[in-house]
Amino acid sequence: MQRRHFLGATPAALGAALGVPNALHAATTAGGSAMTWSGPRAIAPMRASVDRIVDVSVCTRPFRAQGPRIESEQRYGKTIVHHYGHGGSGWSLSWGSARVAMGLVLPHRPRHLAVIGSGAIGLTTARVAQRAGLRVRIYCKDRPPEVRSSAATGLWTPDSRICSSVAMPAGFAQRWETMARSSFKTYQSLLGLPGEPVEWRDGYALSDTPFDQPLPPDDDGEPDYPELSARLADIHPTSQPLAADEHPFRAPHVRRFTTMTFNIASYQRLLMDDFLREGGEIETREFFHPREFGTLREAVVVNCTGYGARALLGDDSVIPVRGQTARLVPQPEVDYLVAYRGHNLVAVPRRDGILVATQEAHDFGNAETGMDRSVSERAVERLGALFA
Numbered sequence: 001m002q003r004r005h006f007l008g009a010t011p012a013a014l015g016a017a018l019g020v021p022n023a024l025h026a027a028t029t030a031g032g033s034a035m036t037w038s039g040p041r042a043i044a045p046m047r048a049s050v051d052r053i054v055d056v057s058v059c060t061r062p063f064r065a066q067g068p069r070i071e072s073e074q075r076y077g078k079t080i081v082h083h084y085g086h087g088g089s090g091w092s093l094s095w096g097s098a099r100v101a102m103g104l105v106l107p108h109r110p111r112h113l114a115v116i117g118s119g120a121i122g123l124t125t126a127r128v129a130q131r132a133g134l135r136v137r138i139y140c141k142d143r144p145p146e147v148r149s150s151a152a153t154g155l156w157t158p159d160s161r162i163c164s165s166v167a168m169p170a171g172f173a174q175r176w177e178t179m180a181r182s183s184f185k186t187y188q189s190l191l192g193l194p195g196e197p198v199e200w201r202d203g204y205a206l207s208d209t210p211f212d213q214p215l216p217p218d219d220d221g222e223p224d225y226p227e228l229s230a231r232l233a234d235i236h237p238t239s240q241p242l243a244a245d246e247h248p249f250r251a252p253h254v255r256r257f258t259t260m261t262f263n264i265a266s267y268q269r270l271l272m273d274d275f276l277r278e279g280g281e282i283e284t285r286e287f288f289h290p291r292e293f294g295t296l297r298e299a300v301v302v303n304c305t306g307y308g309a310r311a312l313l314g315d316d317s318v319i320p321v322r323g324q325t326a327r328l329v330p331q332p333e334v335d336y337l338v339a340y341r342g343h344n345l346v347a348v349p350r351r352d353g354i355l356v357a358t359q360e361a362h363d364f365g366n367a368e369t370g371m372d373r374s375v376s377e378r379a380v381e382r383l384g385a386l387f388a
């Protein structure tokens, strides 16, 4: 496949891993003439060394080839709205996706709503329902920070592993755009808050070969993903090529881009605090079969169980895509991302540390959540070498 998912073969695909595909693509295919920058800026080096790794986490993305499942059914005496399978885009798309799900809830005119799950999708679904005037109770096996969503990198990546090119249903691209724009709009209202849940950051895309030169195809078992982000060109800043004396990185080709990032820890806390402050309730409960939804007090249930839906519903369309992330000691002076094309490496400056995300061959379809520290150590060493 063409590595469209992670530091891919083209500038657009590289951006796809970062949530700025159209920006990089547009700037490159337009001849990269968007050079308006008037001089080098100070770039504090990332102190990327193995001894500064304070945490390594593994998480599986809930990928569905046909895109997220957002549909309702009448079963077990309830209206059940399924809302899961957001691949590598769950945080990014969450608000818009929640609004689509709410469109299936509201016609039933419930005053009380049950939401199963408190990951990115459950929490935002609950908040959108509260804003619509509903009383919401969340039921979940785990709550933040134990949910899988807590292990996400925290980038605006609305089209990351959101569906496969081959299985993309008719009309999906338009629905996706509506969800992405709706989410993006909500995120603009979360800027500048205490704890910086959402921030805009500059980033540097590095490459050993020119960005318009494709990387060799690899054999990691991943499908081709559609390049949807070009639809968002008007809301993504463009990227710029940098000359060798305009950056400190040991890489022959460098572009600067700008993207939105999420400080997952403070953002999750904000969502949970807002939910509780508006009268939301949360109950720890594990479901082993969907017929147990029939025992709930609420007549309408939104099933936001993410990868958990695979076991709960026996839904094999949910495919795990493993990802491992190391966290380095925070460096408040580092305010930029690094993405190294062809090396499966992205480093993101969050308030709780510098996240170093890697992707390995055979992560697609891999449900293994045990971590392999040596993989992260190699990634951190690769990152450190860029500043040597």
Ligand SMILES: Cc1cc2nc3c(=O)[nH]c(=O)nc-3n(C[C@H](O)[C@H](O)[C@H](O)COP(=O)(O)OP(=O)(O)OC[C@H]3O[C@@H](n4cnc5c(N)ncnc54)[C@H](O)[C@@H]3O)c2cc1C
Residues within 6 Å of the ligand: 058, 059, 060, 061, 062, 084, 085, 086, 087, 088, 089, 090, 091, 092, 093, 116, 117, 118, 119, 120, 121, 122, 139, 140, 141, 142, 143, 147, 148, 149, 150, 151, 152, 153, 154, 155, 156, 157, 158, 285, 286, 287, 288, 304, 305, 306, 307, 308, 309, 312, 321, 322, 323, 324, 325
């Ligand atoms: C390494 C990595 C990096 C990522 N980076 C990004 C990123 O930068 N940007 C982005 O937008 N997305 C990113 N993602 C994708 C994003 O994290 C997912 O799409 C998102 O977490 C899915 O959220 P969710 O709420 O559906 O699932 P989860 O977070 O898994 O939440 C599911 C909830 O349901 C509950 N549950 C499950 N089964 C049951 C059950 N049987 N009974 C009761 N409760 C149950 C769980 O306890 C939990 O509360 C990344 C993913 C990975 C793996």
